[in-house]
Amino acid sequence: MNTIQFENVLPLPLKDTPLQGDVWKTTLVLDRGKRYLVxxxxxxxxxxxxxIIYGTRKDFEGTVIMGQVDRKIGDAELSQIRSNKIGYxxxxxxxxxQLTALENILLKPGCVFAVSxxxxxxDLLGVKNQLYKPxxxxxxxxxxxxxxxxxxxxxxxWLLLDExxxxxxxxxxxxxxxxxxxxxxxxxAGIIATSLGDDSVFEDYTLIQx
Amino acid sequence: MLKKxxxxxxxxxxxxxxxLGAFLGLVIIICGLQVYRNMSTLLAKKDLLSGDYIVIGKxxxxxxTISGTTPSFSETEIKEVQExxxxxxxxxxxxxxFRASMELSGKMAxxxxxxxxxxxxxxxxxxxxxxxxxxxxxxxxxxNSVPIIVSAEYINLYNSAFAKTQNLPVIPESMLKSVTFNxxxxxxxxxEIVEGRIAGFSQRINSILVPKAFLDYxxxxxxxxxxxxxxxxxxxxxDPASPALSVQLKKSGYEMNGEKLKSSELxxxxxxxxxxxxxxxxxxxxxxxxxxxQYNQLMAYRSAYEIQTLHWLGYKIxxxxxxxxxxxxxxxxxxxxxxxxxxxxxxxxxxxxxxxxGFTEDLPGILPSIGxxxxxxxxxxxxxxxxxxxxxxxxxx
Numbered sequence: 134m135n136t137i138q139f140e141n142v143l144p145l146p147l148k149d150t151p152l153q154g155d156v157w158k159t160t161l162v163l164d165r166g167k168r169y170l171v172x173x174x175x176x177x178x179x180x181x182x183x184x185i186i187y188g189t190r191k192d193f194e195g196t197v198i199m200g201q202v203d204r205k206i207g208d209a210e211l212s213q214i215r216s217n218k219i220g221y222x223x224x225x226x227x228x229x230x231q232l233t234a235l236e237n238i239l240l241k242p243g244c245v246f247a248v249s250x251x252x253x254x255x256d257l258l259g260v261k262n263q264l265y266k267p268x269x270x271x272x273x274x275x276x277x278x279x280x281x282x283x284x285x286x287x288x289x290x291w292l293l294l295d296e297x298x299x300x301x302x303x304x305x306x307x308x309x310x311x312x313x314x315x316x317x318x319x320x321x322a323g324i325i326a327t328s329l330g331d332d333s334v335f336e337d338y339t340l341i342q343x
Numbered sequence: 344m345l346k347k348x349x350x351x352x353x354x355x356x357x358x359x360x361x362x363l364g365a366f367l368g369l370v371i372i373i374c375g376l377q378v379y380r381n382m383s384t385l386l387a388k389k390d391l392l393s394g395d396y397i398v399i400g401k402x403x404x405x406x407x408t409i410s411g412t413t414p415s416f417s418e419t420e421i422k423e424v425q426e427x428x429x430x431x432x433x434x435x436x437x438x439x440x441f442r443a444s445m446e447l448s449g450k451m452a453x454x455x456x457x458x459x460x461x462x463x464x465x466x467x468x469x470x471x472x473x474x475x476x477x478x479x480x481x482x483x484x485x486x487n488s489v490p491i492i493v494s495a496e497y498i499n500l501y502n503s504a505f506a507k508t509q510n511l512p513v514i515p516e517s518m519l520k521s522v523t524f525n526x527x528x529x530x531x532x533x534x535e536i537v538e539g540r541i542a543g544f545s546q547r548i549n550s551i552l553v554p555k556a557f558l559d560y561x562x563x564x565x566x567x568x569x570x571x572x573x574x575x576x577x578x579x580x581x582d583p584a585s586p587a588l589s590v591q592l593k594k595s596g597y598e599m600n601g602e603k604l605k606s607s608e609l610x611x612x613x614x615x616x617x618x619x620x621x622x623x624x625x626x627x628x629x630x631x632x633x634x635x636x637q638y639n640q641l642m643a644y645r646s647a648y649e650i651q652t653l654h655w656l657g658y659k660i661x662x663x664x665x666x667x668x669x670x671x672x673x674x675x676x677x678x679x680x681x682x683x684x685x686x687x688x689x690x691x692x693x694x695x696x697x698x699x700x701g702f703t704e705d706l707p708g709i710l711p712s713i714g715x716x717x718x719x720x721x722x723x724x725x726x727x728x729x730x731x732x733x734x735x736x737x738x739x740x
Contacts, residue, residue, distance in 0.1 A: 187655070189655055189740075191740075208659055208660050208661070209659060212657050212658065212659045215655070215656065215657035216657035221655070223655070227652045227655065227656075229348060229649065229652070231347075231348070231351070232344070232347075232348070236344060240344055240653075240656070241656055241657070242656060242657035242658055243657055287657075
């Protein structure tokens with residue numbers, strides 16, 4: 134998947150909204166290896182865009198072409214893509230509160246991290262002590278860092294980050310983005326991130342306006 | 344870990360109701376089938392006399408007692424019976440007019456540990472009226488073993504009452520067939536002992552039959568030379584159950600052997616009863632199936648967030664529905680095994696009850712009932728698994 138191409142895509146809920154951005158109802162080509170920041174106010178469809186790429190939203194017109202392949206695929210291939218090709222940090226994190234942080238990461242299909250690697254990254258982000266606690270006992274900021282480690286624990290060609298640092302202070306966000314960039318460069322992956330406001334950590338990102 | 348996430352939020356009470364229902368329904372259906380097969384075997388035992396035969400006799404009145412005569416059929420009466428519409432063959436029971444007694448011989452006598460001796464009488468039917476392998480039903484002077492057909496009633500009476508009161512061993516039918524007897528024939532100042540063996544049992548003939556050739560020989564040698572008139576006739580009719588025929592026979596003052604009618608009536612009632620019970624059983628199974636489906640649905644709904652998230656993380660729908668399918672198969676087939684145990688216990692109980700009542704028939708096997716239960720359980724498990732899979736698919740989007 135060297136490119137992700139949006140062709141006249143329009144989410145059905147945005148049908149009656151006036152549009153002038155770079156994504157909806159136009160052509161947009163994203164290249165693997167580059168970093169993109171999607172900026173917009175709430176309700177303009179940032180998460181929708183990521184969900185359309187990830188295949189969790191199908192209520193849209195137009196076509197999304199990913200490396201010459203149309204998005205209409207079977208369940209097995211979808212699972213392959215989600216396990217090996219696209220990593221995703223969900224805005225609502227989607228951790229299982231009843232499982233420990235470590236279990237949450239190990240549960241991820243396609244996880245290539247050994248427990249020692251997970252501990253290394255958790256140490257980097259300052260959550261090593263939280264790994265063996267149930268996620269329900271963690272603060273939102275700690276949960277977000279666990280979810281980040283889970284997102285990069287698999288191999289990926291693209292990494293989708295939906296407001297990745299919304300619960301982190303700048304210092305922690307910087308540590309996190311360093312980890313993300315390290316993994317993405319190693320895998321030569323593209324990054325598509327969304328953000329609401331402060332984007333001082335997204336220095337060299339190509340801006341996409343919605 | 345998947346199971347922990349997907350099946351954790353289940354409430355056992357609802358499941359228990361479904362399992363109980365499935366168990367009850369399964370037991371009703373497979374035991375219904377078993378009861379039907381048991382009763383068919385007990386009621387419709389293959390008789391040596393096919394169903395087209397009727398045995399008629401005359402009523403015994405007080406006059407017979409006083410005059411010392413037995414009610415019998417005269418030549419003209421036999422002719423009259425022959426002319427009744429619907430009857431195409433008439434045979435008369437020929438009786439022996441010599442004294443006879445019978446005792447156990449060989450191993451059985453040693454086993455019984457005491458003499459088993461009883462007075463005997465013999466009758467014979469014309470050839471062609473007894474439905475038995477002709478090779479098993481022939482006798483000649485040089486072939487000394489006499490085949491005997493005994494009324495099954497006599498065996499039942501012996502086993503259920505006589506043997507107990509006289510401290511004699513109970514003998515199953517199958518064993519009796521392998522036993523030989525010594526038959527002592529007495530008359531005209533002569534005594535002869537011949538070997539006898541039981542060739543078969545009949546529900547329909549209340550008598551002890553020997554081949555006509557043997558009776559003729561014995562009557563000739565030991566009899567008083569008088570030819571007795573037959574006291575009973577055997578009739579062949581294409582439609583022995585026809586009411587017109589029985590009315591005609593009753594009008595002439597004859598008594599019919601009603602055994603056949605009773606058993607077919609009983610069979611009919613039994614069939615209706617078991618059909619009704621089975622329908623109830625099927626209904627219960629159906630409700631239980633709905634229960635299982637609903638329970639799966641409920642479990643999946645309770646784990647809707649887990650299912651969706653796991654699918655988003657990259658799990659296949661197949662992997663996510665697998666715990667539900669496994670769970671369904673384990674519960675349904677666990678229930679199935681319980682119902683098989685119930686069936687097995689009931690059958691064992693029933694057969695020992697039969698033995699205690701003096702019945703000696705072998706009951707039919709329970710394999711067909713086990714098979715039927717398996718098919719029903721498989722259907723239940725498959726249908727509710729399919730429903731679970733669809734539910735998971737719906738929730739994973």
